[in-house]
Amino acid sequence: MLSLDGKVIVQRTVWQDDIGFLAVRNPQRSQALRRQGEFALGRTTIDLMFHDEDRALLARPLYAFLTVAPRSERWPAPRPVWFELTQDGDLQMFSLPDAPKLDRLRKHPRASVVVAAPPGEPEHWVSVEGSVTLRDEGGAELAARLAERYYDMSDPSHQKLVDEWCAGGVIRIVVHPEVVNRYSA
Known part of the structure; x- marks a missing residue:
């Protein structure tokens, strides 16, 4: 049993x-x-961790606010990031390889992510805390996929920026939910 x-x-x-x-x-x-x-x-984990309304919120092109362990002399400072919810119930986002947050995630592989409905809509947010895995593979594909979700890719400057990201290497950040909190009005 x-x-x-x-x-x-x-x-x-x-x-x-x-x-x-x-x-x-x-x-x-x-x-x-x-x-x-x-x-x-x-x-699946996604069924166990997220309610239907959570998955609907997380499927929208909203900014997530990623918080990682700060440098010793600083307070935690959330950063807006693009993200997607995977079939396994993880949240994934990407970063350029020289971003300071990656050094801190290597030292302390834990993070929190908050996604909220925009002003003018009923209040709804989802907060996720969990362990983090950094992956070299799949970063460029994720960046291109998220760019389609968040950018108007008919704009040549957007395509140029995504091409530069992918050429320079992109690290995939995967947050494995351990705690999920939510509020929905």
Whole structure:
């Protein structure tokens, strides 16, 4: 038996005359346990972590505000970024390889991301905290895909900028949600 509520995973095993229990706090922090829970429940992480209205908000071309560990003499300072929600329920964005945030993410691979509905709409926001993976592969493709979502690519200056990003190398930042908070009016 396996149950997953986003905070605890409990597995009961019966072997001959013994019954064993395993309880793990915050199973979403372990990719292997996340996948085991998804398989057992027939649900994906995206279904477990995000509500329908969250996924609708995250599918829109809104800015996300990414916060990483600051340098020692500074306070955390969110940065607006383009992003997309993956099929696995992760949030991904990209950065140029010389960006200071990448050094801080290598040292402290955790981040938070906030996405909010714009003014004039009912209040709705989603906040995600989680571990981060930096990937060299897929960055250029992600940058080009997000440029299509956020830019008017018929403008030659936009295409030139995206080409420059991709030629210089682009790092993909993947945030694996561990905690999701939300508000919807």
